[in-house]
Amino acid sequence: MGKKKDLSSAEKRDIVEYLGQGMKTLDISRKLKRDHRTIKRFVADSEHTRIRADKGTMRKVSARQIHRIKRAAVKMPLQSSKQVFETAGASGVPRTSRCRILQRLAVMHKPSIRLPLTNGHKQKRLQWAQKYMKTDFQTVLFTDECRANLDGPDGWSGVWLVDGHHVPTRLRRQQGGGGVMFWAGIMGRDLVGPFRVPEGVKMSSVKYVEFLTDHLLPWYKKKNHAFHSKIIFMHDNAPSHAARNTAASLAAMGIKEEKLMVWPPSSPDLNPIENLWSILKRNIYEGGRQFTSKQQLWEAILTSCKEIQAETLHKLTSSMDARIVKLLSNKGSINKM
Structure with missing residues (x-):
């Protein structure tokens, strides 16, 4: 009698018929010449199917x-x-x-994302690296804007699920439930900000200059002459940053010429503050946390910023020399952040 052969459809029909006639499983196994355990297993679970040892090899594909x-x-x-x-x-x-x-x-992975760098972009990145490779980056104020959503980074979250446990529920709202836009800067071991961008404000050149006047300028004026002579201000090439009105306004504040870093296009991989955003959001959304109001989210951002150690900021700003070396070795291509 076969032990491991699956029951055929005809045998299964016969078993059901014999059971209907009142036959015992032992008598059925003898009549069908099949192992008694096979018959009992089918009777206990008629939906049971044996897992194939070949892991599903397709016979129609050679x-x-x-x-x-x-x-x-x-x-x-x-x-x-x-x-x-x-x-x-x-x-x-x-x-x-x-x-x-x-x-x-094969194993499925999410495609890696890269910026659309042209040969012209790469050349400008290389020129930037050659110009600033001897710069003391502890004197550079790296700045940028960031957005945080109520429901998490892009509303995404993952779950570790153990057998027998239910998937936890999460709120799902349009555009991640809304969010908060804020600006900050890092310089050496110091964090400047964060400062919240007013709700509904489109960051044009005029609004950007007003924002810097209200938040950056008071901080800048408190510093001494030696600090003013060394600081280099960095922001990327967003339209509000690159506008002539912005450049003229920064010059009026005393941030001009060599004090204003010329930033290469499409280069978030060179800005260490991008790594700060990752650290910040990891802390804010720890444990899959979501927020019910923008004020609650903003308070969490402020708390998380206070908890970031000066040594963490120093590691980020000190990474610039390595970023430049890697950029030169990659001939202007993107560095992995």
């Missing part, structure tokens, strides 16, 4: 086609499973079978 499918997936990683199979000459395979085969051959 080993030669599998090799072609793997090669096509390597050449076209962004194509759909249907396009991969058609390229490999294995059209007509159902979607579930395609996905099962591809899961055996």
